[in-house]
Amino acid sequence: MVSDNCQKKLAKVIVPDKWKEGASNTTESGGRKLNENKLLSKKHRWTPYGTTKCTICKQQLHQEGKYCLSCAYKKGVCSMCGKQVLDTTHYKQSNV
Template sequence: MVCTTCEKKLQAVACPEKWKEGSNSRKINENKAIGKTKKYAPYATGKAAKCKVCKSTLHQEGLYCHGCAYKKGLCAMCGKQILDTKNYKQSAK
C-alpha cells in the first residue's frame, strides 16, 4: 500500500515476462552460475532494510512492510498517513 507520489518509485516486477516477442534477455546454452548478469536478490544480506514496527526484512525500499503499513494506514515507502483505520476491525495476529 503506497501513496500516489511513491507509485513512481516502485521497482519493476521481479520476474518480468521473458518470452514476449523481441526479448533478447535469454542466451542459448548460457551457464547461469557464472554469468555476468546481475541477479535479483530480494533478501540480500548487504543493505537489507527492516520494517520499523515488526523488524522483518523488506523486499523493496521503504519504511514499513505491507502488513504493518495496512494495519496503521500508512504508505509503505514514505510513512505518510493515507488511510483512516479508526473504524476498522483489525486483529493483531
C-alpha cells in the same frame, strides 16, 4: 499500500515483454542472449534477503521502504515513505 507519489519507485518484475517492437529482451534487437537467465545475470541480480527491515516488526522487506505490507495496512500509511494514506480509526483490526 503505496501512495501515488511512490508508485514510480516500485521495483519492476523480471518477466519478458509481451510485444516485440521495442522490447529490450528479444534476440532480434540484440537486447539479450539466448538461454540467458534474467535472475542470474550480473547487472540484474536479485537478493532474496534484502538489507532493509520493517521499523515496527523487524521483518525483512522485499523492496525498499519503511514498513512491511501488513504493518502499513494496520497503520494506514504508505509502506515506502510513511505518509498517511488511509483512515483506519473505525476499522476493527487485531494486534496479532
